[in-house]
Amino acid sequence: MTIETATEKKLSDMPDENGHFGQYGGMFVAETLMEPLEELKRAYLMYMQDADFLAELDKDLSDYVGRPSPLYLAERMSRELGGAKIYLKREDLNHTGAHKVNNTIGQMLLAKRMGKTRIIAETGAGQHGVATATVAARLDLECVVYMGAEDIQRQALNVYRMKLLGAKVVSVESGSRTLKDALNEAMRDWVTNIDNTFYIIGTAAGPHPYPAMVRDFQSVIGREAKQQILKHEGRLPDALVACIGGGSNAIGLFYPFVDDQDVSMYGVEAAGHGLETGEHAAPLCAGKPGVLHGNRTYLMEDQHGQIIPTHSVSAGLDYPGVGPEHSWLKDIGRANYVSVTDTEALQGFHDLTKIEGIIPALESSHAIAYVKKLAPTMDKDQIIVVNLSGRGDKDIHTVATIDGIEF
Amino acid sequence: MSRIKNCFEQLKQQNKTALIPYVSAGDPNPDITVELMHAMVASGADIIELGVPFSDPMADGPVIQKASERALIYGTSLTDVMGMVSTFRESNSDTPVVLMGYLNPIEVMGYEKFAQQAQDAGVDGVLTVDIPPEEAGTYIPALRHCNLDPIFLLSPTTTKERMKIICQHASGFIYYVAVKGVTGTLALDTEEVSRRLDVIKEVTDLPVGVGFGIKNADSAAAIGQVSEAVVVGSALVNLVEKNALDNDKIIKEISRELQSMRRALDS
Numbered sequence: 001m002t003i004e005t006a007t008e009k010k011l012s013d014m015p016d017e018n019g020h021f022g023q024y025g026g027m028f029v030a031e032t033l034m035e036p037l038e039e040l041k042r043a044y045l046m047y048m049q050d051a052d053f054l055a056e057l058d059k060d061l062s063d064y065v066g067r068p069s070p071l072y073l074a075e076r077m078s079r080e081l082g083g084a085k086i087y088l089k090r091e092d093l094n095h096t097g098a099h100k101v102n103n104t105i106g107q108m109l110l111a112k113r114m115g116k117t118r119i120i121a122e123t124g125a126g127q128h129g130v131a132t133a134t135v136a137a138r139l140d141l142e143c144v145v146y147m148g149a150e151d152i153q154r155q156a157l158n159v160y161r162m163k164l165l166g167a168k169v170v171s172v173e174s175g176s177r178t179l180k181d182a183l184n185e186a187m188r189d190w191v192t193n194i195d196n197t198f199y200i201i202g203t204a205a206g207p208h209p210y211p212a213m214v215r216d217f218q219s220v221i222g223r224e225a226k227q228q229i230l231k232h233e234g235r236l237p238d239a240l241v242a243c244i245g246g247g248s249n250a251i252g253l254f255y256p257f258v259d260d261q262d263v264s265m266y267g268v269e270a271a272g273h274g275l276e277t278g279e280h281a282a283p284l285c286a287g288k289p290g291v292l293h294g295n296r297t298y299l300m301e302d303q304h305g306q307i308i309p310t311h312s313v314s315a316g317l318d319y320p321g322v323g324p325e326h327s328w329l330k331d332i333g334r335a336n337y338v339s340v341t342d343t344e345a346l347q348g349f350h351d352l353t354k355i356e357g358i359i360p361a362l363e364s365s366h367a368i369a370y371v372k373k374l375a376p377t378m379d380k381d382q383i384i385v386v387n388l389s390g391r392g393d394k395d396i397h398t399v400a401t402i403d404g405i406e407f
Numbered sequence: 408m409s410r411i412k413n414c415f416e417q418l419k420q421q422n423k424t425a426l427i428p429y430v431s432a433g434d435p436n437p438d439i440t441v442e443l444m445h446a447m448v449a450s451g452a453d454i455i456e457l458g459v460p461f462s463d464p465m466a467d468g469p470v471i472q473k474a475s476e477r478a479l480i481y482g483t484s485l486t487d488v489m490g491m492v493s494t495f496r497e498s499n500s501d502t503p504v505v506l507m508g509y510l511n512p513i514e515v516m517g518y519e520k521f522a523q524q525a526q527d528a529g530v531d532g533v534l535t536v537d538i539p540p541e542e543a544g545t546y547i548p549a550l551r552h553c554n555l556d557p558i559f560l561l562s563p564t565t566t567k568e569r570m571k572i573i574c575q576h577a578s579g580f581i582y583y584v585a586v587k588g589v590t591g592t593l594a595l596d597t598e599e600v601s602r603r604l605d606v607i608k609e610v611t612d613l614p615v616g617v618g619f620g621i622k623n624a625d626s627a628a629a630i631g632q633v634s635e636a637v638v639v640g641s642a643l644v645n646l647v648e649k650n651a652l653d654n655d656k657i658i659k660e661i662s663r664e665l666q667s668m669r670r671a672l673d674s
């Protein structure tokens with residue numbers, strides 16, 4: 001018998017070399033993008049093994065972003081919910097206020113090594129746009145950010161931040177005028193300006209190698225959280241919770257734990273006005289597999305395969321697709337995907353603010369809202385790690401408006 | 408023999424370049440499409456490329472994006488488009504029809520079911536923009552099983568190695584995207600296109616059609632010198648947009664434009 005020598009395939013070995021997570025992922029793009037994606041894939045594979053590159057990345061993450069981000073025990077919240085101990089992974093404390101910058105730093109370093117002089121990005125809430133504009137300013141690169149006209153309205157503060165940082169913000173008027181359309185438009189720009197342009201996708205979606213690459217850059221969240229919880233508690237957590245837009249903060253937290261089968265994982269989608277109303281952004285909970293934005297994944301679509309409009313109070317979750325790795329983790333049963341409504345998320349926003357003195361982003365408030373349901377079902381000696389993916393400054397205006405307050 | 412292959416062989420004998428107009432099915436309303444197809448044939452079209460509307464046409468410029476949006480107001484679905492082809496076939500059994508669109512509507516229908524329905528409707532070829540051969544899996548066999556030609560794109564960024572792989576999977580014709588960019592881009596460099604076509608000819612005997620960036624009779628004639636077919640899309644769809652409230656005018660204007668391209672190609 002040679003069983004000992006047979007290496008068992010681990011969940012963390014995904015994707016395959018063409019970017020497939022089971023039936024999901026891949027490179028479903030027009031021919032013009034195939035070679036640029038191959039070029040990007042080669043650069044990414046090479047530099048992720050390159051000591052100089054990794055050292056520069058580490059230095060930027062520590063000195064510029066402020067990593068490691070703390071793992072904070074939310075004592076009062078844990079007590080009030082009366083169940084599991086709740087730890088918050090404080091991505092809200094990163095420079096620019098969210099986890100997004102972990103990825104933009106990484107991709108920008110790649111862009112620089114690949115000799116690209118122009119950076120483009122799509123953005124929903126504006127956090128990824130701000131994070132991209134920030135690192136572009138630092139490297140003195142031209143930066144163009146595509147943003148749905150609808151989101152420009154909702155996230156005026158971030159639009160102005162991007163402009164202050166020297167980026168050009170292009171309002172996308174096509175389709176539903178939100179994040180998915182911004183992504184389409186950025187892809188069109190990329191295909192037109194391939195020679196000098198690097199496209200920094202802001203979530204773990206898009207064609208290969210983006211889902212794997214964004215995951216790898218965001219995995220610093222989970223790697224740190226693992227070390228920190230071992231230091232605080234001497235053991236791994238029982239559950240991980242993160243909100244899901246395209247899935248980058250969630251996969252960043254989950255991935256380093258994916259082979260630790262005793263750690264359960266909960267990805268929280270936006271149920272908007274409620275799954276039953278159809279007005280939501282929860283493809284994993286209520287969608288079907290299909291192909292959009294270069295990969296096969298769960299989507300919100302009608303019976304003819306047209307992508308349907310989404311709704312969430314949080315612009316960063318308002319996306320009809322999801323990163324392909326989540327689709328795969330769902331199908332194999334490794335992670336659980338749940339949803340909370342706008343109302344529940346807003347309550348989570350207020351609760352964390354009042355109970356812990358931390359104002360969370362509306363995206364992250366979805367994770368908090370689910371923790372409120374999950375923690376009480378668990379024992380006091382159990383542990384939850386929640387990804388607090390961003391801070392709520394950008395959302396104050398939205399929340400105030402909902403609460404009927406005018407400035 | 409497939410209608411597409413037959414068409415190219417006949418044109419070759421006559422020493423003619425194929426004129427392939429593209430319009431989006433259901434644009435600006437579903438009533439016009441079949442009539443417009445017949446009118447295009449009467450004005451010199453050799454093959455018709457019929458766009459299947461999609462909510463997220465990532466490879467298209469603003470002109471064809473808006474065509475998709477107009478068609479989707481009426482809910483024009485893949486099934487509806489095949490119905491239009493079927494009606495067209497009631498009085499035209501010669502002109503090849505190629506469906507051009509994105510994968511998701513086909514994915515949702517299922518490759519086998521789609522191929523069967525397309526064949527029954529009288530479709531000849533299928534060009535799905537966002538499925539490179541590497542991802543094609545059962546898509547190509549499903550099309551072949553129903554005698555549909557899988558048509559693939561080559562682009563200015565395609566390496567010779569990839570050209571070989573792609574051409575092995577393709578039949579009917581090869582569609583060369585003449586510019587780095589989306590549909591409707593203007594700058595088109597005939598000499599550069601001609602150099603690339605020489606490379607393509609080294610790897611395949613299939614006829615090559617050139618599209619993306621042919622905007623008038625002059626550019627059609629220039630490209631027609633070096634390729635077996637020219638594909639005209641945004642220039643025609645622009646005429647739809649300009650006359651969106653008047654179906655008769657759309658048909659008249661598109662016919663006129665095609666006739667002038669036909670003359671330029673034949674002279």
Ligand SMILES: Cc1ncc(COP(=O)(O)O)c(C=O)c1O
Nearest residue numbers: 127245246247248249316363390
């Ligand atoms: C703070 C914050 N959290 C979460 C998200 C959702 O993105 P993802 O699912 O990729 O983490 C966003 C997106 O804008 C965000 O700004």
